[in-house]
Amino acid sequence: MIDVNNDLSQKFSKGTRIIHWITALLIIILFPLGKYMDEIPIAEKLGLIQIHAILGTVVLLLTLFRIYLFFKAPRPADLKTGSKINDLIAVWNHNALYLFLLGASISGIITLLIGGYRGAIVNNDPTLVKPHSEIFSLEGHEIFVLLIVLFFVLHVLGVIKHYILTKENTLKRIF
Numbered sequence: 001m002i003d004v005n006n007d008l009s010q011k012f013s014k015g016t017r018i019i020h021w022i023t024a025l026l027i028i029i030l031f032p033l034g035k036y037m038d039e040i041p042i043a044e045k046l047g048l049i050q051i052h053a054i055l056g057t058v059v060l061l062l063t064l065f066r067i068y069l070f071f072k073a074p075r076p077a078d079l080k081t082g083s084k085i086n087d088l089i090a091v092w093n094h095n096a097l098y099l100f101l102l103g104a105s106i107s108g109i110i111t112l113l114i115g116g117y118r119g120a121i122v123n124n125d126p127t128l129v130k131p132h133s134e135i136f137s138l139e140g141h142e143i144f145v146l147l148i149v150l151f152f153v154l155h156v157l158g159v160i161k162h163y164i165l166t167k168e169n170t171l172k173r174i175f
Contacts, residue, residue: 008172010076017174019066023101024152026059031149042126050121053112060105067098076173081162090158097151104144110137 011017033052037045081087112118115135120128132138162170 004080004082004166004168006079006166006168006170007076008168008170011173011175012075013069013073016066016069016073016075019062019069020174023059023062023066026055026062027148027152030055030059031145034145042120042129046121046124046126049112049117053108053117053121056105056108059101060109063098063101063105079162079170081165093151093155093158097148097155100144100147100151104141104148107137107141107144111135111141 012020030052033048033055037048037052078087078091081090114130114137116128116130120126159170162168
C-alpha cells in the first residue's frame, strides 16, 4: 500500500457529477449501438442513426458544459498516487477524454451532414446516404470513438488501480 493522503471529502460540483455519470452511460450505449449499426443494411438503420445522432449531440452539449464547469465550478485537488508520472497520466487521461469526446461529436455531425444521413432520415430515403468510401469524416469518427473507449477503460482501470494501491475509494468525489 502506498501512503498518500487525498482529501476524499472534497467533491466535484453536483453538475459535474451528474454530467460525468450521464456521459459514461451514453458512451456505454453509443459504442455498441454504433458497432451494431455497422453490421446492418442502411435501410434498416435510419431510425437507429437518428437515435445515435441525438444521443451523440447530447454528449457534445454535456461535454461543452462540463468543460465550462471545469473552469467555473470549484473542484477538488487532483488525486495523488505516490507517483508523479501516474499523477500526470491521470490528468492527461481526463483531458484526452474531453478532446476525444469533442472530436467524435464534431466528426459525427460532419458525417451526418456530408454523408447524406440527415437527408435520408428527413426523407426516409436510404438511397441518399453516400457510400462509406465517399465520407471522409467517417474514419475520423471511428478513430475518435476507439480512442474514447480506450481512454474510458484506462480511466476505469486507473480508479481500480488507485483503490488497490492506496486503499482510497476515490469514487466518493464523483458520487
